[in-house]
Amino acid sequence: MASIEVVQGDITGLSVDAIVNAANSSLLGGGGVDGAIHRRAGPELVQECRMLGGAKTGEVKMTKGYRLSARFVLHAVGPVWQGGGAGEAELLAACYRNALALAERHKLKSIAFPAISTGIYGYPKAAAAGIAVTTVRAHQAALPERVIFCCFDAETAGLYRELLA
Numbered sequence: 001m002a003s004i005e006v007v008q009g010d011i012t013g014l015s016v017d018a019i020v021n022a023a024n025s026s027l028l029g030g031g032g033v034d035g036a037i038h039r040r041a042g043p044e045l046v047q048e049c050r051m052l053g054g055a056k057t058g059e060v061k062m063t064k065g066y067r068l069s070a071r072f073v074l075h076a077v078g079p080v081w082q083g084g085g086a087g088e089a090e091l092l093a094a095c096y097r098n099a100l101a102l103a104e105r106h107k108l109k110s111i112a113f114p115a116i117s118t119g120i121y122g123y124p125k126a127a128a129a130g131i132a133v134t135t136v137r138a139h140q141a142a143l144p145e146r147v148i149f150c151c152f153d154a155e156t157a158g159l160y161r162e163l164l165a
Contacts, residue, residue, distance in 0.1 A: 015069040017108035023075040027055055058092075060075060129163055
C-alpha cells in the first residue's frame with residue numbers, strides 16, 4: 001500500500017526517485033518550480049531537455065536528475081487556466097496520470113509532485129489540489145511506494161492535507 005503524504009518546502013531538495021517538474025512546453029526552464037529545478041540540476045538538464053523536442057499540455061517526459069537529490073525529473077506540462085471551460089481539468093489530470101504511468105514503467109519507488117499549474121499558469125489551488133488527489137487515489141494499485149505532494153506554502157499544504165484526511 002502506497003503512502004501518500006504532504007510536505008511543505010522545496011521540491012528540489014527531496015531525496016526521491018523522481019520529482020515532477022511543472023514545466024512549460026519548451027521543457028527548457030522558466031520561472032517558479034521549473035526554474036528552481038533547472039538551476040539546481042545544472043546545465044546538463046537543459047541539454048537533455050533540448051533533445052526531447054518539447055511537450056504538449058498534459059504530456060510528461062523523463063530526464064535524469066543530474067545535481068538534484070532525485071534520480072529523475074518528470075517534466076509535466078500543465079494547462080494554463082482559462083476559466084475552466086477549455087478542458088483544463090482533464091489536461092491537469094493527464095499530467096498526474098502520465099507521470100504515474102512513467103513511474104510504474106520505470107519501477108520508481110517514490111515520486112514527488114508540486115502543485116502543477118497553480119503558479120503563473122493561474123489554476124485555482126483548491127481545484128488543482130482536488131484533481132491531483134483524486135487522480136492519484138484513482139491509481140492506488142499502480143502507485144509507487146511513496147507519493148509526496150510537495151507544497152511551496154502553508155495554504156497549499158493545508159488544502160492537500162484536508163483532501164487526504
